[in-house]
Amino acid sequence: MEQFNIEGTANPQPTNPVKSYKLEFTGNGMEYFKIQFVNLILTIVTLGLYSPWAKAQRLQYFYGHLNLEGSRFSFLGTGKEMFKGFIKGILLISALFALAMVALKNGQFTLYLVIYFGSFVVLGPLVIYGSAKYRFSRTAWRGILWKYDNTFNYVLVEFLKGIGLTIITLGLYSIPFQNRIRRIVFDNLKFGDAYSAYSGKGMDFFAVFLLNYILTILTLGLYFPIFIRNIIEFNVKNFSIYKNDQYMEFNFEKSNCPNWWGLFFGNYLLTLFTFGLYAPIAQVKIMKAIVDCIEIEGNLDLNELVQANHKEGEATADDLGDLAGFDIFF
């Protein structure tokens, strides 16, 4: 680890007191709606080509309104980068498709199958790895960059293990698989010189999921908003940030949460009756609700975070991620 001489001090830090960190989302439904509406028109008029720029706008809005300890996040990515990535993604998929077709035409059926299934198997981890690498390298807070620190090999192996388990368990593992992917993305991130940890266990997630799922069925769907909240709670509670022996623990305080049931169904009905036009406002409301419920406690001195990462990575896989419908949590 690099060592920075911060203002000349060489003394070891005394144990910091435990405190609460302030996390706020200051977004406004109407504002975001205006932005998304213009995005919509431009996207339609350009037959979809504007999408990467619309996405950049969306991320800039959400990042810019997320306030941690008085400082906002910045999204440093651009529509242009993501557009290039989008094109690369199209070219990659076309090339694979063309290869598969050539194999098929030449009667090499096994080769065709290999390319076909091989693509799925490799594209999954590629999308996850690339998306995470790009997204986190473009995330900054007080100028300090994040970084996705896992290797592609790690993602590939973990993903393949997941696929294997899913096949063996005849699909049952697909539920804990969600937790596995969460771990692949959120474990071992770098935030300056601090690290993140995602400690959710597959079986624990399975238990929570199953319980909530059963309750949702028993209540004929009425329990669904709480189901969603409980999944989010599981994800948040298992996330933490640490640096040496300092830490930031994330918690989900249900008592601070707004009425999830009302929020959820209100959003759903309004979105349905406006044929989707209400969606941007709903997104802002949900983000606000989630952030309101999150509580962070710890003794990590954020002022002493040190810049340890640089802006790297390419936009390709982030957009491949979108093509595959893969949506990252943040």
Added chain:
Amino acid sequence: MKSTAKYYDGKTAQPHLVELFLVISANTLEVRQEGEVILNLNLDVVNVLSFSEKHLILEVNEVSNASIEIEDQAFIDYFETLNSNNGGFTLQRKILQVTSQKFLRFFFLLIGFLLLFYFVLLPKVLSSAVDAMSMDVDRQIGDLVYENLQEQESFNFEKGALLTEFYHSIDSNHPSYVQLHLDNAPTVNAFALPGGHIVVYRGLLEKMKSPEELAALISHELSHVEQRHTMKMLAENSTNAVMGYLILGNVGGINVGQSLLVSMKQMSFSRELEEEADLEGLHYLKKWKINPIGFTNLFNILKEETGSGESQSFFDSHPALNERIAQIKRYSKGQSFMPLSEKSKAIFKKLTEE
């Protein structure tokens, strides 16, 4: 103008308090730390990393990631007025400067215009476009479908020829492209393909008691052909699919609402076309001087078959049968007609004999 802000040197997350001095004449921002000027930012080209109505983060150095986080409202407001090109945020900031009232006014105007276009203008344009197309297209499509039908269905070609003869006997001006066919299936129905192929099912023919009913059926199906209804339905369906995907697909992805709306529109259009076919059919009967009672009897046959006449829902492709009967009665008042020729009656007898 003077204010304070937080400077991040890009090496640690430690905030450094700095003072900002705005030099309006040169459009630059002077940043001082502990009295010393540490940098000058050109506000025309400074890169905005993040912003909201209450904060602004300006890039100081792209390589080191040094930045300034400003929360001074006066400065932020001033920066808004600069209208300079500051990276990807320019458009977003311009949008947010528009007041909610102005925006909502524009929004509802746009929605109103789109709805008008989609429900009123577009159908008219499509109709005209189809009318402008040559009938050859209809015929090609119709012929293709008929070829395929021949493989799947069993046709009675003898009776088909008789049907065509019947038609020729009641319409002296019959266009050559109209061909009638009899499908052996016991379905109580009939339909027209674009370009002139008219298929009558045996089930319907067997239920007919008078040749006037057959004449009415032919007049109705003939209208579908001459008015190019199938082509118009095709145009309607495909544009609905495209518009639906383009607009509603991008909005919220709520596909339920999308298909509901589209289905209702399509069914409404289909009912319109059926009504038109009824009316045009009546015109033909008038021209041929045939008793329109045939139409009423025809609908009574259908009523018996489907067991319904009253209720009309948004999802019916045809108008309610009672409505159609009433409409026929209205439009055929005071009409003069003659009994059918002996030839026509003879052909009808032969058709319904076996």
